[in-house]
Amino acid sequence: MEANKTHMAMLRESQIMKIHYITAIGALFVVAVHILMRVAIMPYGMSLEYENVIANYQSIPYIVLLESILVLVSIHGFNGMRVILLELRQSKRWEDGVTVLTIAAMIALIAYGTRTIIIANGLGVE
């Protein structure tokens, strides 16, 4: 197994997996709150109306909640995908490619989601 450490390793696999487990528990809480907010405060259908959604984006705690979901679920999900893809093929090119692509996809999704939050927050102010 020592021969395998030719790949780019910024983090040990044990550190990555600890992050995987911690983000799992964190994501569970924040997603649960997010779902509760859609069904517990007002009827589900009503909570999806444009005005109500925009109003949500004005609340700082809600924005923090959404950003947490974005970060935690992206890290957990894309790391999971990395694990599945690493198990499928084992050439150095494939492994490095999978690592780079999953990290890039994760950053891209977080960036895109954050963009939505910032713009929606701005829309409410208008």
Add this chain to the structure above:
Amino acid sequence: MTEQIIEKIETMEKKHENEKRQREKEYLKSSVSIKIYRANKAAGESPHYDRVEVPVQRWTTVLDALLYAKAYKDPSIGIRYSCRMASCGSCGMKINGIPRLACYTKVSELQGSEITVEPLANFPHIRDLVTDFSQFFAHHRNVEPYIQNEHADIGENNNLTEFMQTPEDVDKYLQFSYCIKCGLCYSACPTVATDTKFPGPQALSQAYRYFIDNRDTGAKKRLELVDDRHGIWRCHFAGSCSSVCPKGVDPALGIQLMRGHLLGYAKNEKKMAELKERLKKDN
């Protein structure tokens, strides 16, 4: 403990009594059809199945049936076996889709009138039911499966007699030492099915066997060996290894316990033991 096991066996036997009687009646004077995977790529023989009719009795094992087929029907069947008593691990093969030892599987305990026998999956194929174990043994060697102790050199230490080990110390690793390297767990593992670098349940559980042995002082090194992208973290506790193991090794348990040490669930146990040893030496 023994009474509990006897009780358990009696309950199981009562449960299956009717089924057993039925099957015994069927198998007293009957035969079974065995579908044997045949292939010899080196000789240009493409994969196909041969069906052989073999007489069976209540006690006939799949290995007995295969050896009968080899002796009286087709002597060219390639099969690996040795002890015939689930001790050597040579006769591992897929029987009705599940990795089992042929000598340890009675024909009467299998469902259906036809038995399908194939070589173990996830091992390079040689011929018919015979597979290549070199990769498997290489994974095992890579985890350094031997006691590592810098104080073990008798030449250096004249006072050395033995390493003390209590029955509790032995219980921590004993079941993992029962491994006969049959390869059934390696064949059943879903990660091994796709990941060529994954050492497999056998090697990882042997890493734990030596890690937790109190005579071994290479704990840190062993943890580093398995803490790899294709190491212990690619086990997902599918449990198939433990479900097929014929010796009760329970490799899944060993792997999760080792992972517990990496995650910090059980870090203190070994450190406490090391501290106690150090205090004893100082005193």
Add this chain to the structure above:
Amino acid sequence: MERETADRNNREGMKGWLNPGRYGWERVSYWLQRLTGVGLLAYFIAHIYETSNITGGPALWEAFLELTQSSLGHIILILVIGMCVFHSANGIRLIFAHGGKGLGKPGRPDYPYDAVSLNYRQKSGIWIALILTLVAMLYGASVLFGGE
């Protein structure tokens, strides 16, 4: 041994991931955990895209709502609820199991050599996850189709 050229000969490949029933409940739960994980990631990406339409104004938002608040949209969402609950509940079981908790202690195996780690605590955990999944899906269906 050269890892990069390790022999793939006779490995089951992804086919090995199919037919999880032959090895018992733990293998089924591994298979479902993987399936739900991939499904949830796909839904997550779609959801981030879908919710980004709020920035396009009310007209675009309503148009997308018509797409997602249809019967098919509701069915997909119920499946997502199920996947989410199973993946979470089973995941919690796995977080403990991966550290060796709830798996029993090593000992001296005896006939019939049952694996201590494949105990009823683990099987119950899987069954509870499946039951919670069913309950959550039924509740989700009542909210989405019942118009609560």
